[in-house]
Amino acid sequence: MSLNQTTDFQANFQSCVNRLTQQPERALTEIFDLVAQRLVRFAITITGNQFDAEDALQGAFARIAFKPRLLAKANAPWPYLIRSVRNEALRIIQKRKGTGLEVTERGSGEQSVASQIVHEETADIVRRMLKTLPKNQYQVVILKHWEELTFAEIAEALGLSQNTVASRYRYAMEKLQRSLEPLVR
Structure with missing residues (x-):
């Protein structure tokens, strides 16, 4: 994602948040459309x-729909929203553990174009390497690289100190670098 796309996202997101108190339904719909893919990925x-x-x-959006002012009045609305989704995801995991249910992912289907296959294979290698990281480091890397959050924003979203976030990121990058060395040689 380019700097302009990030700036555009932030401006669009903040504009929607600013409209939450005047037009909550419309603003929430626009926020959802803007952030859904990013938040699902996280x-x-x-x-x-x-x-x-x-x-x-x-679940996070259902809770926010009942009290849109909480998001509108948050000091940092984007990390607040990320944290809301994180909390809902943790609730789901707890429920799943309680019931003993396990959910499996569906495959993405066969790609017919050679370049798409190469792209998918590369993406799969990256995903596998990322999944070897401890979950707490994995989350920080996703938020830092895919969502382009600062360490301060990640710290707020995850309820951690900036030093802890920076440390997790550094350890993750070191592990990924060690994993990539044999592939680059």
């Missing part, structure tokens, strides 16, 4: 599958 790092991640997103 929730997958917690739940391990898309189905539960989508449920976490829906």
Whole structure:
């Protein structure tokens, strides 16, 4: 994601948040459309599958729909929303553990174009390497690289100190570098 896309996202998100008190239904719909893909991607790092991640997103938005002012009045609305989704994902995991249910992911289907296959294979290697990280490091990497949050925003979203977030990120990068060394040689 380019700097302009990040800036555009932040401006669009903040604009929607600012409208939450005047037009809550419309603003929430626009926020959902703007952030759903990003938040599902993040929730997958917690739940391990898309189905539960989508449920976490829906649950977080259902809670926010009842009290949109909480998001509107948050000091940092984007980390607040990430934290809401994280909390819902953790609730889902707890429920699943309590019932003993396990959910498996569905495959993405066969790709017919050679470049798509290469892209998918590369993405799969990256996903597998990321999944070898401890979950707490994995979450930090996803938020830092895919969501382009600062360490301060990640710390707020996860309820941690900035030093802890930076440390988890550093350890994750070291592990990934060690994993990649044999592939690069």
